[in-house]
Amino acid sequence: MxxxxxxxxxxxxxxxxxxxxxxxxxxxxxxxxxxxxxxxxxxxxxxxxxxxxxxxxxxxLRRRPTALPQVWITPGDDVPLVEGGEVAATVSVGNPDTVDYDLMVVRSRVSPWLRITRAGFAGPVPADAAKSGGEPAGGAGRSAVDRPFVTSVPVAAVVDLELAGRALRWGRHPVGPAGARVAAAGGLLVSRAVLTEPAEVRVYPRTEPFDAVEAMPRAAGLVGAHHSRRPGEGGELAGVRIFAPGDRLRRIDWRVSLRARQLHVAATLSDRDAEVVVLLDVLAEAGRSGGVGGAASVLDTTVRATAAIAEHYLHRGDRVSLLEYGPGARRLRPAAGRRQYLTVLEWLLDVRAEAAQHEPYDQVFGPQMLSSDALVVVLTPLLDERSAQMLARLARSGRFVVAVDTLPADLTPPKDRGWAEVAYRLWRLDRDTMIGQLREHGVPVVRWAGAGSLDQVLRDVARLATAPRVGSR
Known part of the structure; x- marks a missing residue:
């Protein structure tokens, strides 16, 4: 915040x-x-x-007011706020004048994704003022700030209107603008409306449960949790070989050495880290977002899945980078650690669906922007043919690509009469054909389903990566 x-x-x-x-x-x-x-x-x-x-x-009128009220908005505690968490904010109105404000009316706007359920003045409030709007609003589905709040403000005092509720969706949501008008001199004088700029509340995406137990296709870093194909210091046994200068004594396999009458050491595979590139397709949006606990749109699934994948691999010590496939072509450099995870969450708050008139492939994938050993996880609804072409080009370049289908499974067909339903069915058939063609080109396409979504796919990709390659003469 x-x-x-x-x-x-x-x-x-x-x-x-x-x-x-x-x-x-x-x-x-x-x-x-x-x-x-x-x-x-x-x-x-x-x-x-x-x-x-x-x-x-x-x-x-013996003492006329000379100063306008001051209004400002203070968000809640500066702690990370996740979807479904409790949100709090305060709209404060101060009286810098030398006379009392007999009546103060304050009202504030709040983002619809912040459901304010409790709103009221902090501290002692006059009884008549509380009856005028110091209690939460009633009625199902109505926000508690959909009406003005009334109270009085003494000299050199500040009245706080406390707002509390629940954050329904990820993103940057405004609290405000807020405005206040006051009356003084027994209600004979009234001030103009004083407005203040909105305050921003950052709501991070809720991390969906995700776990991938399969090894990475190619682990090429220096240290990490994945077993590489290169010998070195690690915990995975690769075989037994003859002792050589520089080998550690604790690696000697005495049973084999006594049987062969020559020193042998146990060879291990080094533990390496890997680079994971999460590519977000933001060319199109589909579905209707219902917030936390409701229906998920394409962007909801994309953002939450990205946060889950990044958290998993960063926790294992891998390097994670983010890319946007769209006209903005935003990029987050690869890094590891908890700081990178917090940077990922902050980066995801600005994800927006943008239509592109031209093919953004060259704009996104510049020269030497993707490592040949990186695992590229593409989150795409496959609503644009350019997305399928991008996946095919990545696969033909020799990179390890996994496509995650983010289109909502409960996407309802149009209700219009006529040919709308038939056109929807034909579009579905065409999309299924496109997915089949991608699989024929070696691009696995799986639907996001939380934990274990990519296990089978990563197992197949790792098997292909370790398979011997046949060279043509």
Whole structure:
């Protein structure tokens, strides 16, 4: 979450921004009419009747306000907020003037993905003000901030409107803008509306359970948790060989050495790290997002699956990088560790679906941008033919590619009459044919299903990577 939005500055010695209310106009008009009538008609009773209105108005205006209220928004605690978590924010209104604000009306907008269920003033609130809007709103499905809140603000005091609820979806969601108007001098003067800029609440995607127990196709780093094909220091036994200068004594296999009457050592495979490139296809969006616990759109599945895959491989010590297949071509450099995972979550907050008029392949995959040993996991709904062409080109370049289908399984056909349903069925058949052609080109296509989604695919890819290659003469 970001910090509080700074209140707008006001000039304390200026009366600009204050206007008379209809109550002041009625009081002046009534007192003036009674005084004029009493003088013209020579009636003392009319003058006596006008005296309370004139004296009351003069007494209320004896101390006129000079400063406008200050409004700012403060998000909740600066802790990582995940989908489904509790969100909190505070809209504060301060009184920098030397007179009390008899009445203050404050209202704030909130992103629809932040369901505010509780809203009320903090601290002691006058009883009449609480009846006017200090309690949460009722009604099912209605946000607690869909109405104004009313209270009073004493001199040099701050009134906090506390908002609490639940974050429904990942992304950057605004709290605000918020505005306040106050009345002073017994309700005879009212200020203009003072607005403040919205504050940003960052909601990270919920990590879906994911685990892949299969080895990487090619582990080429220096250290890591995967068994490479290269001999070295590790825990996986590769065989027994004759002792050579530089071998450690603890590696000597005494049983084989006594039987062969020559020193032999146990050879092991080195543990290496791997690079995982997660490619996000953002050319199209489909489905309707229902937030956490509801239906998932293409972007929802893509973002949550990316967070899960990145968390899994970063936890194992691998290097993870992110790419966007779209006109923006955003990129996150490969790195490892917890800092990279937090960077991944921050990077995912700005994922947006953007249509591209031209083929973005050359823009995304520049020269030497992808390592030949990297595992490329492509999250795509396969709604655009350019996505299939991109997968085929990656496979023909010799890279290890796994395509994850992010199209919602419960995508409903159109309800229009006529040829809409038939066109939908034909599109489905064409998409299934395209997936079959990708598999014929050596691109495995699997549907995202959380834990174990990529186990079988990674097993096949690792088997192909270790298989001997036949060279042509």
């Amino acid at each position: 970001t910090g509080p939005t700074a209140p707008r500055s006001t000039e304390p010695d200026s009366t600009a921004g204050w206007a008379p209310t209809p109550a002041l106009a009625r009081a002046v008009l009534l007192a003036g009419l009674l005084l004029v009538a009493g003088v013209l008609l020579g009636r003392i009773d009319l003058i006596v009747l006008a005296a309370p209105f004139a004296l009351g108005t003069a007494y209320a």
